[in-house]
Amino acid sequence: MAFEGLSDRLQEVFKKLRGKGKISEEDVKLAMREVRLALLEADVNYKVTKSFVAAVSERAVGQEVLQSVTPGQQVVKIVYDEMTQLMGGSETKLTMSSKPPTVFMTVGLQGAGKTTTAAKLSRNLLKQGRRPLLVAADVYRPAAIKQLQVLGEQVGVPVFSMGQSNPVDIARASLEYARSNNRDIVIIDTAGRLHVNEELMAELLQIQKTVNPHETLLVVDAMTGQDAVNVAEAFNDQLSITGVILTKLDGDTRGGAALSVKAVTGCPIKLVGMGEKMDALETFYPERMASRILGM
Amino acid sequence: KSTRKIDEDFFEELEDILIQADVGMNTSIELVDKIRTAVKKQKINDPAEVTDLIKEAIREILDTEEVPLNIADEKPTVILVVGVNGAGKTTSIAKLANRFKKQDKRVILAAGDTFRAAAIDQLQIWADRVGVELVKHQEGADPGAVVFDAISAAKARKADILIIDTAGRLQNKANLMKEISKVRKVIEKEIPAAPHEVLLVLDATTGQNAISQAKIFKEATGVSGIILTKLDGTAKGGIVIAVARELSIPVKMVGIGEGIEDLREFSPSVFAQAIFES
Numbered sequence A: 001m002a003f004e005g006l007s008d009r010l011q012e013v014f015k016k017l018r019g020k021g022k023i024s025e026e027d028v029k030l031a032m033r034e035v036r037l038a039l040l041e042a043d044v045n046y047k048v049t050k051s052f053v054a055a056v057s058e059r060a061v062g063q064e065v066l067q068s069v070t071p072g073q074q075v076v077k078i079v080y081d082e083m084t085q086l087m088g089g090s091e092t093k094l095t096m097s098s099k100p101p102t103v104f105m106t107v108g109l110q111g112a113g114k115t116t117t118a119a120k121l122s123r124n125l126l127k128q129g130r131r132p133l134l135v136a137a138d139v140y141r142p143a144a145i146k147q148l149q150v151l152g153e154q155v156g157v158p159v160f161s162m163g164q165s166n167p168v169d170i171a172r173a174s175l176e177y178a179r180s181n182n183r184d185i186v187i188i189d190t191a192g193r194l195h196v197n198e199e200l201m202a203e204l205l206q207i208q209k210t211v212n213p214h215e216t217l218l219v220v221d222a223m224t225g226q227d228a229v230n231v232a233e234a235f236n237d238q239l240s241i242t243g244v245i246l247t248k249l250d251g252d253t254r255g256g257a258a259l260s261v262k263a264v265t266g267c268p269i270k271l272v273g274m275g276e277k278m279d280a281l282e283t284f285y286p287e288r289m290a291s292r293i294l295g296m
Numbered sequence B: 001k002s003t004r005k006i007d008e009d010f011f012e013e014l015e016d017i018l019i020q021a022d023v024g025m026n027t028s029i030e031l032v033d034k035i036r037t038a039v040k041k042q043k044i045n046d047p048a049e050v051t052d053l054i055k056e057a058i059r060e061i062l063d064t065e066e067v068p069l070n071i072a073d074e075k076p077t078v079i080l081v082v083g084v085n086g087a088g089k090t091t092s093i094a095k096l097a098n099r100f101k102k103q104d105k106r107v108i109l110a111a112g113d114t115f116r117a118a119a120i121d122q123l124q125i126w127a128d129r130v131g132v133e134l135v136k137h138q139e140g141a142d143p144g145a146v147v148f149d150a151i152s153a154a155k156a157r158k159a160d161i162l163i164i165d166t167a168g169r170l171q172n173k174a175n176l177m178k179e180i181s182k183v184r185k186v187i188e189k190e191i192p193a194a195p196h197e198v199l200l201v202l203d204a205t206t207g208q209n210a211i212s213q214a215k216i217f218k219e220a221t222g223v224s225g226i227i228l229t230k231l232d233g234t235a236k237g238g239i240v241i242a243v244a245r246e247l248s249i250p251v252k253m254v255g256i257g258e259g260i261e262d263l264r265e266f267s268p269s270v271f272a273q274a275i276f277e278s
Ligand SMILES: Nc1nc2c(ncn2[C@@H]2O[C@H](COP(=O)(O)OP(=O)(O)OP(=O)(O)O)[C@@H](O)[C@H]2O)c(=O)[nH]1
Pocket: A108, A109, A110, A111, A112, A113, A114, A115, A116, A117, A138, A141, A144, A190, A191, A192, A193, A219, A247, A248, A249, A250, A251, A272, A273, A274, A275, A276, A280, B085, B086, B116, B168, B170
């Protein structure tokens, strides 16, 4: 299960703290050193780790904590609060336009899970009584269009495609198609690209300017290491993303990316991918995630 | 010569660089400790020299005597490619096929991913581009059956190399890991010395989870080497140092792009150098 490794390590640290009737500043310091190691081992970005540990430490060594009857408990509570904040506070919904069609686009690195996620999302929206349209705007990866068509068929959502045309033209035409065919949500699947590829990043920006999406969703693989923040920062700087979707959380990753991306982009994680199947896309709940990590 | 003092801050910075490269806590601390001792002993005061020492230590961990890819004396050489979802297996197979084709080898590919949407189509397009044959069944078919047919075809057509694609799977899915073990057994049964290589495809952006990937895939399939993909991004792929140290699995090739030519032999010194470049 995702986060398990991190969870085990942190609970170990807190067991020691909880066991003590009185704790000193030195105890807190020692515990925080352990927390730092646990976070780094879980792929939390090293800068995010630093500021997280600093924030917790500052609050934890306050008089009201150290002199309370359950100081260990208090420290754990502070970690929980800070961790929940780090992941965005509470869950966030996708923005729906009052004037259809609502437009979403998925963006991200190669292989992160954009195409699969686009199809899953369309399925969830269909179940909610919406009329989504999937748009095949990846004209580079071999069989990317076919992949989206197969998934679209599986979930019963139509797929708009124009072969290997210019992705900007495809995106523009898809909106016209949606309007004349009464589709109220358009989800554009874009090709994977590196955040440092100027040409392809410019293409994304062009698509974005053309369709003016209500959500630009950065899809991030939950197994990503320290690079997650570089990627998230670069996509956000260039495209002003509106949310993050974390995929492959059905794995056994310690999930550091989840704890880092919100901190560096200010964008909430909105959804999480929990499997390859089309029904495996869920809302992300920061509080629940923090409780799970801390074993509360 | 730099005027920078070699103090605890300096070592801490080194550790930060390693951590940022996904080398991981244990390996980073161990590397820096080793260098700290050496610096004291040899009374080194030039920072550049210290960085060279640490690069050397990394090279030492990664250096293997083995040939880049094991080619069998008797045809066909069978290469099984495994890994988690989206790591770059199918694309790497296309690049490998292209490489062998250029060496005038006869290559056959097997579409062992019968699960993911359009996985077979994807490999078919690559096979056509490279100009090699593909053995495939329908989507949903048993991967073991595909592999069985592919081996028969490789024998019948006297192919030099058979490369088998498999569906991406997360290593904590016991049933899927059992399935891939079975694929390996099908190969062993048909050709006792095969597979000659089991290549784990690792995405360079992966963090500490790569250790679990390497460990569990090794147990299930006998991984013999790693293809480290997506090194053309900003990720350093430092986790392979920990994987080499803990599991003795060598990196054999690296992927540096989406094109057919974007595959290179792994060079420990180029890799170690890149960790210290921004
Ligand atoms: N286990 C698991 N696999 C997933 C999840 N989301 C996507 N995948 C798998 O990850 C792989 C890559 O997914 P894609 O949707 O093709 O990724 P992409 O970002 O569109 O890839 P490119 O278009 O090549 O950049 C596929 O094998 C998917 O089945 C998830 O939440 N869990």
